[in-house]
Amino acid sequence: MTQSTLEVSHLYTSFFSERGEIKAVQDVSMRIGKGQVVGVVGESGCGKSMVARSIMGLIKKPGKIVSGSILLDGQELTSLGENELCKIRGKDVSMVFQEPMTSLNPTMRVGLQVQEVVSIHENVSKEEARQRTLAILSAVGIPEVKERYNAYPHELSGGLRQRVMIAMAMVMRPRLLIADEPTTALDATVEAQIIALLRQLADNGTSVLIISHNLGVIAQLADHVYVMYAGHVVESASVFELFDNPLHPYTLGLLRAVSSLRSQSKVLQTIPGIVPNLAHLPVGCSFAPRCDKCMARCTSTQPELVAVGSGHEVRCHLTKRVDAQ
Ligand SMILES: Nc1ncnc2c1ncn2[C@@H]1O[C@H](COP(=O)(O)OP(=O)(O)OP(=O)(O)O)[C@@H](O)[C@H]1O
Ligand SMILES: [Mg+2]
The missing domain is CATH 3.40.50.300 (P-loop containing nucleotide triphosphate hydrolases)
Incomplete structure (x- = not known):
């Protein structure tokens, strides 16, 4: 096997x-x-x-x-x-948690939260981390990613928040x-x-x-x-x-x-x-x-x-x- x-x-x-x-x-x-x-x-x-x-x-x-x-x-x-x-x-290994609202930081723009995952694990420039973030947000079906990148979690619908969580887990x-x-x-x-x-x-x-x-x-x-x-x-x-x-x-x-x-x-x-x-x-x-x-x-x-x-x-x-x- x-x-x-x-x-x-x-x-x-x-x-x-x-x-x-x-x-x-x-x-x-x-x-x-x-x-x-x-x-x-x-x-x-x-x-x-x-x-x-x-x-x-x-x-x-x-x-x-x-x-x-x-x-x-x-x-x-x-x-x-x-x-x-x-x-x-x-x-x-990454995880999409059961409670998206409590798993996202309410005081941080969602794009930066995804970008942080890239910066923690890979030694890449800020611009490269930002590009990778925009690409993954768009891959999970988030429309108008450039605007959404700057949104706070409470400004997004439940479906979009869940997509951000999945983007974070997939990036x-x-x-x-x-x-x-x-x-x-x-x-x-x-x-x-x-x-x-x-x-x-x-x-x-x-x-x-x-x-x-x-x-x-x-x-x-x-x-x-x-x-x-x-x-x-x-x-x-x-x-x-x-x-x-x-x-x-x-x-x-x-x-x-x-x-x-x-x-x-x-x-x-x-x-x-x-x-x-x-x-x-x-x-x-x-x-x-x-x-x-x-x-x-x-x-x-x-x-x-x-x-x-x-x-x-x-x-x-x-x-x-x-x-x-
Ligand atoms: N912090 C904790 N202290 C004590 N017991 C706990 C704690 N967290 C979980 N448990 C115990 O673990 C059991 C399993 O919990 P778990 O969260 O895995 O259930 P679940 O199958 O995911 O349920 P749900 O479908 O509601 O999410 C609970 O019934 C509880 O008894
Ligand atoms: Mg559970």
């Missing part, structure tokens, strides 16, 4: 609070090939952003990566210090771009434009990790999908396989919720119950208390992630292991 751009293996990230250890990420493994788009879905609080922040080296106290490995083109990131991570962040042509809910705050037209932009980026060789609640966004963009629940990957498969042959009861629940929204059905199908408290996870399968297929074993033994076919893995006692083909 060719080397992946990103290879996360058995990652555990926790927050240590007075209430105990909050296990935000547990035994997460994922790989992303060059130019591949990989999606992560799951309900709020299931650990999606913490996986992203772990990769970026942005887990702050009281949180920490407890164990596991994160390789970027073969380089181990978990053992790097803050100075080394700063050189990689924004240049080799150094990173090997990996992580987009955490990049379209949640946007209307459907702008969402479609941002999706097309991310797809184009991947077609030019950048690997993309896209995090979203929205299975529709994932279906349009991702090649491969990881479904997360309570800090764990519970299912992973190619996007076609996941939508054609979902096996984990949680994935089935997520898909049913989407199809009931789309259909004329008056009954909105939801998954009963809520995501468990990550400081007090149930013994056995974390999804068991909400699962309509729960068996005695599910409440006593934690299921392992098993391969059920080529590139398809499921963490459920109902699923039979199939030896890798």
Whole structure:
């Protein structure tokens, strides 16, 4: 198998609070090939952003990566210090954060914010950094770039602000771009434009990790999908396989919720119950208390992630292991 751009293996990230250890990420493994788009879905609080922040080296106290490995083109990131991570962040790996308004500096013109990324990572003249900034702002579809370069974040619409964030993340042509809910705050037209932009980026060789609640966004963009629940990957498969042959009861629940929204059905199908408290996870399968297929074993033994076919893995006692083909 060719080397992946990103290879996360058995990652555990926790927050240590007075209430105990909050296990935000547990035994997460994922790989992303060059130019591949990989999606992560799951309900709020299931650990999606913490996986992203772990990769970026942005887990702050009281949180920490407890164990596991994160390789970027073969380089181990978990053992790097803050100075080394700063050189990689924004240049080799960049992230579009979930909250664009809080991630942009409200007191600085947006053009200068993008330009600063170039100046930090490369020894180029101010004029060259400015030209590169104008080029990337225009590449992400910002009209009248010269005027917009001088705008402050609050003077731009949500869609334009998100484009500035993406321009900032793309300006150094990173090997990996992580987009955490990049379209949640946007209307459907702008969402479609941002999706097309991310797809184009991947077609030019950048690997993309896209995090979203929205299975529709994932279906349009991702090649491969990881479904997360309570800090764990519970299912992973190619996007076609996941939508054609979902096996984990949680994935089935997520898909049913989407199809009931789309259909004329008056009954909105939801998954009963809520995501468990990550400081007090149930013994056995974390999804068991909400699962309509729960068996005695599910409440006593934690299921392992098993391969059920080529590139398809499921963490459920109902699923039979199939030896890798
Ligand atoms: N600073 C913190 N201190 C303690 N626990 C935290 C902290 N940040 C995150 N967590 C825990 O990590 C869990 C996972 O959070 P995360 O932000 O990854 O969820 P998410 O899947 O991205 O949710 P959303 O879809 O709402 O963005 C949370 O449920 C919370 O328990
Ligand atoms: Mg999040």
